[in-house]
Amino acid sequence: MSDIKTRYLLVGFSVAGWWCARAIRERDRNGKIVALTKENGVYSPPLITYYLGNKVSTIDYRSGWMENLDLELVPGGEAKKLERENNRLILxxxxxFVFEKALIATGGLPIVPPIPGREVTGVFTLTTPRDMQEIRExxxxxxxxxxxxxxxxxxGLKTAEAFMELGVKITLVELANRLLQNMVDERGSYYLExxxxxxxxxxxxxxxxxxxxSREGKLSGALLQSGKYLPGNLAVVAIGVHPxxxxxxxxxIELGRGVIVDEFQESKRAGIFAAGDVAxxxxxxxxxxxxxAVxxxxxxxxxxxxxxMAGNRLSYPGSLPxxxxxxxxxxxxxxxxxxxxxxxxEFLTTVSDDSYRKLVLKDGYLVGVILVNRIEKAGVYINLIRQxxxxxxxxxxxLKEDFGMINLPAEYRKHLVEGASIEV
Amino acid sequence: MKRIRIHEEYCIGCRLCEINCLVKHSRSGKIIKAFRGEEPRSLPRVRVEEEGYLSFALQCRHCDDAPCLENCPTGAMYRDEETQAVLCDEDKCIGCWMCIMSCPLGVIQRERKTKKVASKCDLCRGEEIPVCVKNCPNEALAYE
Structure with a gap:
């Protein structure tokens, strides 16, 4: 088979790939873009659990904008090998495909620990439309x-949310002493539990x-480390994903946990970039x-x-979970x-029966925030961290009741608002 | 595009913008019904912020690179071709609150009625001048 030549090759076409294509198109109207996706089309991963829970009728992602992107989509295009010496990728x-610039955006794969019986019918993961379809059937x-x-x-929680909509009896098993281990503390988890x-x-x-x-190859229940037994013929392993x-x-390409990139999102191989859950x-x-991976x-x-990839030199300030x-x-x-x-x-907190707010400060700067139920100013706090x-x-x-933009230094406030050509 | 300009030096903190916005986005469009007859009451999408002698009315800036739009996983948040306003398609909104988490100005709210729809300034879709601007008695808001 002969090579397909392209200026830009996007390996994986979920959210990072999509916004990459859009950014390329703003600078380069004509350069050919080929986008590969393992799946059948362009979908929004967060919608998979919503779809399972019957809360949305489609998992499409901004399909109405695809025309403007003017790219060639290759569904079922699973990357197998990137040649070491050439800019050539084989499916x-x-x-x-032979490319000039490439984006690696192959996302994550579910982690399934070597638990005996993980291969029996009824044990699933839930990160792709195919998984979702299989669970539905x-x-x-x-x-x-x-x-x-x-x-x-x-x-795990997004999965639980989907099954709650389906009226299924759910047991959530977590190894740590709290839920959302990386996102909240014990108090935050308490409200959630x-x-x-x-x-x-x-x-x-x-x-x-x-x-x-299992019985005859079909799941009959899950035995826990504590000896507790959870009967049932459906289980979802939702521990997390790895790049x-x-x-x-x-x-x-230099690999660590993911594809190691510099502040320009470029890997050790010039012209090959990475973004999203794989970077x-x-x-x-x-x-x-x-x-x-957010x-x-x-x-x-x-x-x-x-x-x-289209010739600019912008840098990424760093990732914020x-x-x-x-x-x-x-x-x-x-x-x-x-x-x-x-x-x-330094910690600033407010606690009530149905809300909890915690701010983490270091050397006078905000470095972390947890908000339970009172989330309206979340973006303001997060931007203070980012900036x-x-x-x-x-x-x-x-943490005052009426905290808002007005409490921020005038210079910061005006800079933000002027960004959209307005003066406060 | 035309935008709402905020002149904090003229704002007297009267909150007429909030009241008019609430009525405009209520079901009846009538002030007494909107405040007394509709439960739960609509939310104003412009908010007057005050500290000491300073006050200003703040609503969505319809940013050029709108993070709420970029981070919306359903595509409910979109840019209106004609007015360039950032709008929320309530049928598509699933109430995941990624937009609230992304807005550096804190001007998106959860709709009280359903708790599932993001409520934000829509430049009073179809109106020549948004009602907050039209009803500001001291020209602290301008549409230009």
Whole structure:
């Protein structure tokens, strides 16, 4: 088969790839873009659980804008190998592409620990439309369904949220002593657990599945480390994802946990960039390299990669873990360093029956925030973290009832608002 | 595009902008019904912020690179071709609050009625002048 030539090759076309394509098009109207996706089309990953829970009727992502992107989409295009010496990429199907600039945006793959019985019918992961479809079809044959969800992190909770809509009896099993380990502290988790229990969900902490037991190849229940047994023929392993980089072994791309990139989102191989859940970047606050697999960072990294692939030289200030979860009656937002190591950190908090707010400060700067239920000013706090605005002089006002832009230094406020050509 | 300009030096903190905005976005469009007959009451999408002698009315800036739009996973947040306003398609909104988390100005709110729809300034879709600007008695808001 002969090579297909393209100026830009996007390997993976989810949110990072999409915003990369858009950024390329703003600078380069005509350069050919080919986008590869393993899936059948362009979809929004966060909608998978909403779709399973019948809350949305499509998982399409901004399909109406595709025309403007003027790109060639290759569905079912799973990357298999990137040649070490050439800018040439080969697909599992055997097709090959020769490119000038490439974006690696192959996202993450679910982590499935080697639990005995993980291969039996009824044990699923839930990160792709195919997984979702398989779970839907499986459930059609079942009555009075019970589901065991292994993992009380972000994906575990999104999975729980979907099953709550389906009227299924849910047990959530988490190894740590709290849910959303990376997003909240124990108090934050407490509000979440209360809301889940009110919604009829069982939460088991400090325990994990030691074996998936089966009858005739079909799941019959999950045996926990504590000896507890959870009967049921449906389980979802939702521990998390790891960057999809195995196919890059031997390509000369420097790999850590993910594809290691510099501040321009460029890998060690010139002209090959990475963005989103597969990219290993510097953390905005700690400066440590890590993979921050959240939507807003994927957008930012994708845009910067796209600009730079099309000839610009923009730099990414660093990744900030940010996320929001709504389950049952609780909504929470988390950003930055919320469980800092021992050291010189200052904490500001407010606590009530149905809300909790915690700000983490270091040397007069905001570095982390947890908001439970009172989330309206979340973006203001997060932007103070991102822009590294010193909050020392107005920190006593940060958690006031009517906190807003007016409490911020005039210079910062005006800069923000002028950004959109307005003067306050 | 035309934008709402904020002149904080003229703002007297009377909150007529908030009241008019609330009525405009209520079901009845009538002030007494909007405040007394509609439960839960609509939210004003412009907010007067005050500290000491300073006050200003703040609503969505319809940013050029709008983070709420970029971070919306459903595509509910979109830019109106004609007015360039950033609007929320309430049918598509799933209430995930990524927009609230992304807005550096804190001007997106959860709709009280459903708790599932993001409520923000829509430049009073179709009106020649947004009602907050039209009803400002001291020209602290201008549409230009």
């Amino acid at each position: 599992a199907s055997g097709e090959s 499986f459930m059609k044959f079942q009555e009075g369904e019970r589901v065991t969800i292994l993992g009380g992190g972000f994906i 209360k809301a889940l229990e009110r919604a009829g969900l069982e939460v088991i902490k400090e325990d994990t599945v030691s074996e998936f037991q 999809n980089i195995d196919w890059l072994q031997g390509s000369g 290993e970047t510097k953390n905005l606050i700690t400066g440590e390299r890590n993979v921050v 939507w807003p960072e994927a957008v930012k990294q994708g845009k910067i990669a796209g600009e730079n 940010v996320n929001t979860v709504s389950v049952g009656e609780v909504t929470l937002v988390s950003a930055g360093l919320v469980n800092p190591p021992a050291g010189d950190f 590294k605005v010193k909050v020392e002089s107005f920190k006593d006002r940060l």
